[in-house]
Amino acid sequence: MAVHALLGATGNLGSAILRCLLSSHGQIPDLRINILVRSKSKLLQAFPQLESTSSATITIFEGSISDEDTLKACINGASTIYVCVATNYASRNVDIAVTTAARLVAALGQLRNDRESEYSTPVVLFNRSMALNSDVQLPVPGFIKRFTVFAIWHIYEDLLKAGAVYAGAEKDGLLTCITADGPGLMGPNRTEATGYKLMERGKASAALNYADFGIAMVELGHRREEFGGKVVGISATGALGEIHNHLLK
Numbered sequence: 001m002a003v004h005a006l007l008g009a010t011g012n013l014g015s016a017i018l019r020c021l022l023s024s025h026g027q028i029p030d031l032r033i034n035i036l037v038r039s040k041s042k043l044l045q046a047f048p049q050l051e052s053t054s055s056a057t058i059t060i061f062e063g064s065i066s067d068e069d070t071l072k073a074c075i076n077g078a079s080t081i082y083v084c085v086a087t088n089y090a091s092r093n094v095d096i097a098v099t100t101a102a103r104l105v106a107a108l109g110q111l112r113n114d115r116e117s118e119y120s121t122p123v124v125l126f127n128r129s130m131a132l133n134s135d136v137q138l139p140v141p142g143f144i145k146r147f148t149v150f151a152i153w154h155i156y157e158d159l160l161k162a163g164a165v166y167a168g169a170e171k172d173g174l175l176t177c178i179t180a181d182g183p184g185l186m187g188p189n190r191t192e193a194t195g196y197k198l199m200e201r202g203k204a205s206a207a208l209n210y211a212d213f214g215i216a217m218v219e220l221g222h223r224r225e226e227f228g229g230k231v232v233g234i235s236a237t238g239a240l241g242e243i244h245n246h247l248l249k
């Protein structure tokens with residue numbers, strides 16, 4: 001049995017991952033999905049089919065990332081953890097990524113203590129940003145990239161701090177992290193995928209559909225042996241949906 005824990009399933013990326021896991025794209029035998037959301041009713045509004053899905057395969061945990069016991073219950077025994085608790089708004093004091101990383105690492109530390117030799121290292125899929133990747137280039141002039149990074153530096157700083165927390169936990173053998181770097185994300189309401197490729201270096205597309213990003217995250221989880229510990233860029237190969245970048249608002 002494979003347990004996948006999805007933190008933040010009501011967001012754009014979280015929804016795309018859940019859609020993938022619920023569809024044939026996921027293709028994971030004996031899959032159990034544990035979902036952490038702040039509002040179960042919001043989740044059920046977006047995914048009414050979850051009302052009738054067997055509770056043996058899907059468990060919904062309602063709580064914030066700071067709710068220790070709920071988080072621990074959600075990730076208990078998970079082989080794959082998708083971290084989609086995030087924000088697109090660059091306020092000065094944004095710390096959601098590093099707070100989530102710290103809470104997740106603390107919860108995994110407790111589970112390792114509880115389970116001792118039965119603890120099995122999960123793979124953590126961390127959604128970062130291609131603007132922070134020097135091996136994969138966005139096809140935009142350097143000064144535009146520098147301006148974007150400057151304009152929403154608080155979000156990037158938060159993501160960098162979160163990355164450092166995951167790297168420390170990986171060194172400690174607590175988890176295996178795969179950092180997924182997307183370009184500008186588009187089409188939050190578009191459910192059909194149009195194509196993507198995984199890349200560790202080279203030139204990427206300027207944008208990507210959330211639907212493709214969701215499928216790519218699930219694929220990365222499947223391919224943990226190959227991508228564990230790595231930073232992977234995800235680039236579009238098909239048509240793009242409507243723009244969804246309110247990072248600069």
Ligand SMILES: NC(=O)c1ccc[n+]([C@@H]2O[C@H](COP(=O)([O-])OP(=O)(O)OC[C@H]3O[C@@H](n4cnc5c(N)ncnc54)[C@H](OP(=O)(O)O)[C@@H]3O)[C@@H](O)[C@H]2O)c1
Nearest residue numbers: 008010011012013038064065085086087129182183184185
């Ligand atoms: N936009 C872009 O073009 C772009 C490009 C590259 C990378 N990124 C990165 O992608 C990330 C944004 O992803 P997204 O668009 O999927 O975000 P999103 O749609 O805003 O989703 C955020 C999710 O986090 C949940 N959440 C927030 N605070 C929480 C808390 N304290 N406890 C539990 N859950 C909480 C939200 O729950 P509620 O539904 O309850 O609010 C929601 O499910 C950012 O890190 C950004 O840097 C964005």
